[in-house]
Amino acid sequence: MEMAIIIRSVAVYLAILVIIALGHGLPDDQSPGAVLNWFKQFPQAKPKLTKFHFYLHNIVSKSPPASTPVARAAITASMPETSFGLVNVIDAPLTEKPDSKSKLVGYCQGLFAFSSQEERSTIMTLNFVFTGGEYNGSTLSVLGRNHVTAKYREFPIIGGSGDFRLAHGIGTASTYFLNKTTGDDILEMSFVFYRYIIPSGHSEGSIPTRDYRGFYPHLILVAMIQLGHGLPDDQSPEAVEKWLKQFPQAKRKLTKIHFFLHNNLTKDPPTTVTVAQANSTATSPTRFGLVSIIDGPLTEQPDSEQTIGYSQGSFSFTSLEERSSLLVSNLVFVAGKYNGSTLSLLGRNPVDAKYRECPIVGGSGDFRMAHGITTISTYFQNSTSGNTILEMNCIFYRYVTDDE
Numbered sequence: 478m479e480m481a482i483i484i485r486s487v488a489v490y491l492a493i494l495v496i497i498a499l500g501h502g503l504p505d506d507q508s509p510g511a512v513l514n515w516f517k518q519f520p521q522a523k524p525k526l527t528k529f530h531f532y533l534h535n536i537v538s539k540s541p542p543a544s545t546p547v548a549r550a551a552i553t554a555s556m557p558e559t560s561f562g563l564v565n566v567i568d569a570p571l572t573e574k575p576d577s578k579s580k581l582v583g584y585c586q587g588l589f590a591f592s593s594q595e596e597r598s599t600i601m602t603l604n605f606v607f608t609g610g611e612y613n614g615s616t617l618s619v620l621g622r623n624h625v626t627a628k629y630r631e632f633p634i635i636g637g638s639g640d641f642r643l644a645h646g647i648g649t650a651s652t653y654f655l656n657k658t659t660g661d662d663i664l665e666m667s668f669v670f671y672r673y674i675i676p677s678g679h680s681e682g683s684i685p686t687r688d689y690r691g692f693y694p695h696l697i698l699v700a701m702i703q704l705g706h707g708l709p710d711d712q713s714p715e716a717v718e719k720w721l722k723q724f725p726q727a728k729r730k731l732t733k734i735h736f737f738l739h740n741n742l743t744k745d746p747p748t749t750v751t752v753a754q755a756n757s758t759a760t761s762p763t764r765f766g767l768v769s770i771i772d773g774p775l776t777e778q779p780d781s782e783q784t785i786g787y788s789q790g791s792f793s794f795t796s797l798e799e800r801s802s803l804l805v806s807n808l809v810f811v812a813g814k815y816n817g818s819t820l821s822l823l824g825r826n827p828v829d830a831k832y833r834e835c836p837i838v839g840g841s842g843d844f845r846m847a848h849g850i851t852t853i854s855t856y857f858q859n860s861t862s863g864n865t866i867l868e869m870n871c872i873f874y875r876y877v878t879d880d881e
């Protein structure tokens with residue numbers, strides 16, 4: 478065969494493979510080229526509201542346990558009510574029914590850290606890895622808060638892979654079973670999220686000109702903190718689903734919140750505790766390898782006593798060149814109109830820079846589907862004690878449905 482014919486045959490064969498991969502099940506080809514092709518067709522994609530309901534078996538009394546502590550702070554032992562500073566790793570099976578022998582649909586794999594000094598509440602950074610049936614190999618990424626004693630715990634689904642590329646939505650957890658002696662628990666989980674279906678057989682798309690959340694009419698309003706009203710009273714999975722169904726018609730509101738985060742290391746207990754470090758951290762000028770958990774109060778003014786919320790999460794020094802941390806945090810609002818709502822932050826914080834921009838990747842309550850930016854700057858710093866007051870400017874889009 479001549480070279481040109483071989484090349485043409487290969488090209489035809491590849492084109493057929495690409496067409497087969499479109500539109501159904503996990504894309505067989507997860508190469509960068511296939512992902513690029515998916516994105517080129519994205520402008521024609523249809524958002525599809527998708528619901529999952531399953532049970533998570535966090536059985537710790539078996540060997541090996543489904544979740545286990547991997548790090549803790551020195552003071553964690555003295556705070557048994559909250560376990561503040563305890564970091565766990567989890568790989569728990571997900572099943573269709575409460576019975577652990579019912580059909581396996583996947584695994585919950587990730588980290589959760591107890592991040593409150595006042596209640597049992599964690600920050601969760603989790604991947605949900607689906608192994609059953611048509612979604613085999615696809616994942617959903619979760620970053621949010623789990624206040625474990627609340628009836629319903631709402632958390633953002635901030636992304637996905639495979640069939641769930643660009644997914645965004647809300648998950649709800651509630652305790653189905655708990656053995657207080659062993660700590661074994663089974664969580665009932667409801668996920669509602671948008672994913673994107675590319676119509677099959679579609680030719681290569683045009684250059685995307687809209688952002689992926691741009692499929693509904695967007696009316697941009699600037700809202701200050703006094704707009705909006707309270708956490709939706711009903712946080713049940715049914716209420717969350719109803720809200721997400723109305724999401725395509727929701728009004729997009731630009732929202733600004735400004736406050737100060739107090740990191741006080743001299744009070745007892747301190748707001749920030751070290752949970753892990755490398756051997757080399759002690760001699761590192763940039764504290765490379767230091768992992769800390771924070772529960773720092775937020776106030777409207779730098780000197781005010783009244784707490785409007787907390788920044789609960791972790792930061793890890795991840796640069797050899799400068800003092801810069803990976804920030805993974807929930808902003809939990811406890812006062813005023815946004816009482817009970819949260820924002821999820823995931824970004825970089827080079828602490829000596831004047832302004833540090835950190836993405837807001839999701840939210841709960843009034844801030845469902847939020848996305849935006851938090852700009853952090855140091856308002857006050859005592860280099861002797863290490864105490865700091867950080868000024869934080871959050872600017873983000875949130876979504877208000879007709880019912881609200």
Ligand SMILES: *[C@@H]1O[C@H](CO)[C@@H](O)[C@H](O)[C@H]1NC(C)=O
Pocket residue numbers: 608609610613614
């Ligand atoms: C899921 O995918 C993996 C790897 O591609 C494969 O080994 C496994 O058999 C699949 N499972 C199901 C239930 O399809």
Ligand SMILES: *[C@@H]1O[C@H](CO)[C@@H](O)[C@H](O)[C@H]1NC(C)=O
Pocket residue numbers: 538656657658659
């Ligand atoms: C909890 O676990 C203990 C120890 O294994 C067991 O004796 C007890 O029956 C369990 N309780 C429930 C409600 O399953």
Ligand SMILES: *[C@@H]1O[C@H](CO)[C@@H](O)[C@H](O)[C@H]1NC(C)=O
Pocket residue numbers: 739741742743744745864865
């Ligand atoms: C830290 O807490 C201590 C004890 O509560 C207090 O005296 C001090 O003013 C606080 N420092 C800052 C910077 O807030």
Ligand SMILES: *[C@@H]1O[C@H](CO)[C@@H](O)[C@H](O)[C@H]1NC(C)=O
Pocket residue numbers: 756
């Ligand atoms: C850290 O230091 C301890 C004690 O000197 C040593 O046992 C351990 O192997 C070191 N770990 C690493 C990763 O170098």
Ligand SMILES: *[C@@H]1O[C@H](CO)[C@@H](O)[C@H](O)[C@H]1NC(C)=O
Pocket residue numbers: 811812813816817
């Ligand atoms: C915030 O909400 C909680 C729980 O719903 C409630 O107990 C608390 O009183 C509220 N706080 C404020 C300041 O409204």
Ligand SMILES: *[C@@H]1O[C@H](CO)[C@@H](O)[C@H](O)[C@H]1NC(C)=O
Pocket residue numbers: 743859860861862
């Ligand atoms: C800084 O912290 C040190 C040690 O806690 C304290 O003695 C000093 O007064 C603080 N300075 C300021 C400006 O707050």
